Amino acid sequence: MKALILKLALLFILVILVQLVVGHHTFEIDSRIDSLDKQLKEGIDTLYLGDCTNTSHRKWERDRRTLAYILERKIPGYKLGVLTFNSYHMDIYLEFIRYIAKSKHKIKRVIIPINLRSFSPSWDRMPQYQFEKEKILLKRGIYALFLRAFYRPLRLLGIDWYTISREEYLDTPVFNGTLRCGKVCDYNRIYSKKYSKEDIKGKILLFYMFSLSQEHRKIRSMLSIAGIGHQNNIQILFYITPIDYQSCEEYFQGEFTKRINENSSLIKNLLKKEKTAVLDLSTALDSSCFTWKDTFYPNEQLNISGREKVGEYLSLFLKEHN
Numbered sequence: 001m002k003a004l005i006l007k008l009a010l011l012f013i014l015v016i017l018v019q020l021v022v023g024h025h026t027f028e029i030d031s032r033i034d035s036l037d038k039q040l041k042e043g044i045d046t047l048y049l050g051d052c053t054n055t056s057h058r059k060w061e062r063d064r065r066t067l068a069y070i071l072e073r074k075i076p077g078y079k080l081g082v083l084t085f086n087s088y089h090m091d092i093y094l095e096f097i098r099y100i101a102k103s104k105h106k107i108k109r110v111i112i113p114i115n116l117r118s119f120s121p122s123w124d125r126m127p128q129y130q131f132e133k134e135k136i137l138l139k140r141g142i143y144a145l146f147l148r149a150f151y152r153p154l155r156l157l158g159i160d161w162y163t164i165s166r167e168e169y170l171d172t173p174v175f176n177g178t179l180r181c182g183k184v185c186d187y188n189r190i191y192s193k194k195y196s197k198e199d200i201k202g203k204i205l206l207f208y209m210f211s212l213s214q215e216h217r218k219i220r221s222m223l224s225i226a227g228i229g230h231q232n233n234i235q236i237l238f239y240i241t242p243i244d245y246q247s248c249e250e251y252f253q254g255e256f257t258k259r260i261n262e263n264s265s266l267i268k269n270l271l272k273k274e275k276t277a278v279l280d281l282s283t284a285l286d287s288s289c290f291t292w293k294d295t296f297y298p299n300e301q302l303n304i305s306g307r308e309k310v311g312e313y314l315s316l317f318l319k320e321h322n
Contacts, residue, residue, distance in 0.1 A: 026148075029134045036083050036096070040105035044081035046318075047100070048111045049093050051118070053241050053310075054084040056291055056301035063304045070311035075318055089118040090221035092131045095138040097225050101232040109235035111314065112225065115300060116243065116263060116282065117207045119218050121172040121184050125164055132161040176209045177259065201251040203297040208248065208256070212263040214270055222267070226276040237321060238271060239279040239314060240264050242306065244290040247298035257283060279317045285309055 039047070048054070054067045068082040083096065093112055100107060117123055137144050147161075170185035187206040212219070222238070229236035248256040264282045271278045289306030292298045302310065 027133060027137060029137055032083060032085065033099075033137065036081070036099075037103075039081035039083075040100070040103050040107065042079075043105070044079045045108040046075075046078045046111065047081045047083065047107060047109075049088070049096060050082075050084035050111075050113050051088045051115055052084075052086040053113060053115065053300055053302060054082075055086075056307075057303060061304055065304065065307065067302070067307045067310055067314075070307055071314050074311055074315035078318070087118075087123070087126075087129045088131075089115065089123065089129065090218040090225070092134060094221040094225050094228075095135045097228050097234070097236075099138045101228055101234065107234060109237060109318075110229070111237045111239070111318075114222065114238050114240045114267060114278070116212075116240065116260065117300060119212055119216055119263075120207050120210060121174055122187070122206050124216075124218060125169045125172045125184065127162040127164045127166055127169055130163050132163055136161070174206055175211065176205055177211045181205060197251070200297045204248050204251050204256070207297075207299065208243065209252065209259055210263075211259070212266050214266065219267070219270065223270060223274060226271060226274040229276065230274075235277075235321065237277050237279075237317065238267075239317065240267065240282045241300045242281045242285040242289065242302070242310065243283070243300045244285075244287050244292055244298040245283045246287045247290075247292065277317075277321050279313065281310060281313055284313065 036047075048068045048071065050068065055064075057064045066082075066084075068080070068084065072078075072080045072082075097110065100110070123129055133147065136147050170183065170188060172184045174181050174184060174187060184206070187202050226236055228234070243260060245257050245260060252259075260282050264280050268278055268280060285302075285306055287298075289302055289309060290298070291301045291303050291306075
């Protein structure tokens with residue numbers, strides 16, 4: 001019996017070793033990490049981390065220059081690197097900052113957008129927006145090795161790395177200020193041209209009308225980024241992304257801009273205590289600068305006019321804090 005157990009144990013170890021050797025799985029995040037490593041090695045002094053606001057454009061727009069591309073040409077004295085991906089947010093930015101801080105290639109500054117919608121339950125709690133695999137790979141180590149080796153067989157068994165289930169996400173409460181207005185599932189309708197005014201108002205409420213607290217986990221990630229920047233002599237420059245506040249105000253007259261200003265003020269006050277620079281562009285642009293008519297609800301995604309203006313604001317912000 002002991003001999004059988006020993007043989008089974010040896011077989012198990014052999015299977016693991018073989019899987020480690022031949023079971024390597026490459027993730028899309030690997031190409032982004034490789035790109036970051038390449039840029040750091042090439043000697044960039046400034047990195048733009050970002051989300052979809054870097055690349056958003058109207059469907060009919062011929063000029064699809066990204067915000068980072070526009071910014072780069074407005075700051076010729078800087079060596080700008082770029083790493084952006086749709087739905088990135090403070091939690092994943094934090095892991096990138098930790099990764100950069102450990103790199104042997106030093107960097108002077110990092111520009112990071114603060115997208116107010118990313119604090120909403122629709123973004124903060126979305127299972128696929130947790131980027132758990134990315135966080136593991138950025139931390140490297142034995143866990144990353146096992147993730148790559150055993151990803152395929154574990155996926156065949158129905159195992160994934162979501163830390164929030166679909167059910168938990170849909171059950172997340174939604175607030176207007178501090179007043180509970182339902183759950184995410186109540187607002188989780190199919191994107192459609194048939195959106196009614198009530199549907200649009202519901203989306204705006206879900207995305208922006210919460211009252212932000214300093215206890216929010218993405219606020220804590222933001223402050224951790226600021227702290228790591230100070231500890232590693234990396235200048236962190238935050239900016240709050242513009243929102244089509246004029247269109248949103250039509251649905252929440254006298255309330256929307258007030259709520260955005262309250263949430264932005266909390267962020268600015270917390271970063272001021274951390275002696276970290278932040279540029280508030282939340283209400284800096286008018287409705288003509290946004291693409292929301294392609295998605296049927298007002299948001300923060302920019303057309304070329306908006307990207308040009310934000311690029312100009314950011315270039316001046318950089319020069320001010322050089």
